[in-house]
Amino acid sequence: MGNLLTINGGKPLEGRVTVRGAKNLVPKAMVASLLGSKPSVLRNVPEIRDVDIVTGLLSVHGVKVSKDPETGDLSLDPADTKSATSSEIDAHAGDSRIPILFCGPLMHSIGEAFIPDLGGCKIGDRPIDFHLTVLRNFGAVVEKRPGGIHISAPKGLTGAKLELPYPSVGATEQVLLTAVKAEGITELKGAAVEPEIHDLIHILQKMGAIITVQTDRTIRIEGVNELSGFNHQAIPDRNESASWASAALVTQGDIYVEGAMQRDLTAFLNIYRKIGGEFEVDDHGIRFWHGGGSLKPLVLETNVHPGFMTDWQQPLVVALSQAEGVSIVHETVYENRFGFTDALVRMGASIQLHRECLGSVPCRFGQRNFLHSAVISGPTELHGADFDIPDLRGGFSHLIAALAAQGTSRATGIEIINRGYEKFMDKLIGLGADVELSSLGR
Numbered sequence: 001m002g003n004l005l006t007i008n009g010g011k012p013l014e015g016r017v018t019v020r021g022a023k024n025l026v027p028k029a030m031v032a033s034l035l036g037s038k039p040s041v042l043r044n045v046p047e048i049r050d051v052d053i054v055t056g057l058l059s060v061h062g063v064k065v066s067k068d069p070e071t072g073d074l075s076l077d078p079a080d081t082k083s084a085t086s087s088e089i090d091a092h093a094g095d096s097r098i099p100i101l102f103c104g105p106l107m108h109s110i111g112e113a114f115i116p117d118l119g120g121c122k123i124g125d126r127p128i129d130f131h132l133t134v135l136r137n138f139g140a141v142v143e144k145r146p147g148g149i150h151i152s153a154p155k156g157l158t159g160a161k162l163e164l165p166y167p168s169v170g171a172t173e174q175v176l177l178t179a180v181k182a183e184g185i186t187e188l189k190g191a192a193v194e195p196e197i198h199d200l201i202h203i204l205q206k207m208g209a210i211i212t213v214q215t216d217r218t219i220r221i222e223g224v225n226e227l228s229g230f231n232h233q234a235i236p237d238r239n240e241s242a243s244w245a246s247a248a249l250v251t252q253g254d255i256y257v258e259g260a261m262q263r264d265l266t267a268f269l270n271i272y273r274k275i276g277g278e279f280e281v282d283d284h285g286i287r288f289w290h291g292g293g294s295l296k297p298l299v300l301e302t303n304v305h306p307g308f309m310t311d312w313q314q315p316l317v318v319a320l321s322q323a324e325g326v327s328i329v330h331e332t333v334y335e336n337r338f339g340f341t342d343a344l345v346r347m348g349a350s351i352q353l354h355r356e357c358l359g360s361v362p363c364r365f366g367q368r369n370f371l372h373s374a375v376i377s378g379p380t381e382l383h384g385a386d387f388d389i390p391d392l393r394g395g396f397s398h399l400i401a402a403l404a405a406q407g408t409s410r411a412t413g414i415e416i417i418n419r420g421y422e423k424f425m426d427k428l429i430g431l432g433a434d435v436e437l438s439s440l441g442r
């Protein structure tokens, strides 16, 4: 029946947390192992739910996934890859978006794939039209089936000239995972260039792929007949790092995030400094703390890399509710990613949502009835409340608001946090949070 998390707020979070491999890379690296003719090894693998989901999906397709009991490193052996039934696949699909990335690798290895309807955070419609268009351009045939799609390549997969209408992370990965073994050359214009995409490219290159990334969002892939395995250390989770950084600011605390990497957090660190947060970078991580005095308001736009990542926005909105003055956050990646602010308003934050593009540049959601700009006025005192965790980042923002608030909050749906935050409860307790997890019973 799930758990109830009771949070007694008002204590600064202080101490140290370690972030491991990125949720937005590790499951995709696991999928890439399907393309190899030899086993792969993936290191720095976090214990999060999306890794369990992909382990299950790979296993039903015959990939042997074993975990080193000491290091947690994964060995992935695709020697006996096979078809799986839609019910086997359904049983493992969970609430992740990764199943869509099995299309190319499964078509290359067994000629077809069943892809269940996708999960992932409920932050708008999240269509898969770009994925299906690029797959059809490679020569794939897509059929709607109950509970998902069936995809096959009766005439094989051939490289193509492609252009994405928007630099989608998932669709770019779809192209990479399909093009590396397609016949001939693929050119993708309008590609996403997030750090996790570069890491996936490095993995594919280790396997034998030939991929060139140009400075203008064009990626060129020369298909090869065979790929081998990889041995790779996943990049650390920049989104978890940014979440803990915001938690330090919101609770007036001081957190050293071991594994946080400046290179992948440049846009975040600029904003962190502008709002009044302090940080210090060393070779192993970054220390984040509240600089004292009032936080400063700002105007901020989320964007694709190298812009300010949309997954960083939610915890930072809580910090902005404590800044002196009016801030604006214009969400330009997802049309409907401010639903989480309702609970913050119930906790005392002053946040108004608007349909207009309130940032400095109009985005594709303007004049389309989406509440995608937030005006946040501060500082307001936060008080405890009861809430149900809506999604990963919105949920994290509720939790840190509750940790900073006066009084007690009760949160349900806490399991969602496991999708992207490894050992979340242990980390909170280690940082001195006054929290208690109890079972809701039947």
Ligand SMILES: CC(=O)N[C@H]1[C@@H](OP(=O)(O)OP(=O)(O)OC[C@H]2O[C@@H](n3ccc(=O)[nH]c3=O)[C@H](O)[C@@H]2O)O[C@H](CO)[C@@H](O)[C@@H]1O
Pocket (backbone or CB within 6 Å): 023, 024, 025, 097, 098, 124, 125, 126, 127, 128, 129, 130, 131, 132, 166, 167, 168, 169, 170, 171, 192, 310, 311, 333, 334, 335
């Ligand atoms: C597992 C993973 O890596 N998740 C990340 C990934 O999600 P994901 O890969 O799903 O996000 P995308 O980059 O594809 O989505 C960006 C935008 O493109 C739109 N779109 C996308 C595909 C498509 O076929 N049609 C379409 O319209 C989406 O609705 C959204 O508005 O990138 C997002 C943007 O950095 C992050 O917030 C997610 O944490």
Ligand SMILES: C=C(OP(=O)(O)O)C(=O)O
Pocket (backbone or CB within 6 Å): 023, 096, 097, 119, 120, 121, 122, 123, 239, 311, 392, 393, 420
């Ligand atoms: C939106 C997110 O993830 P996903 O794409 O896996 O739902 C996220 O990590 O904030």
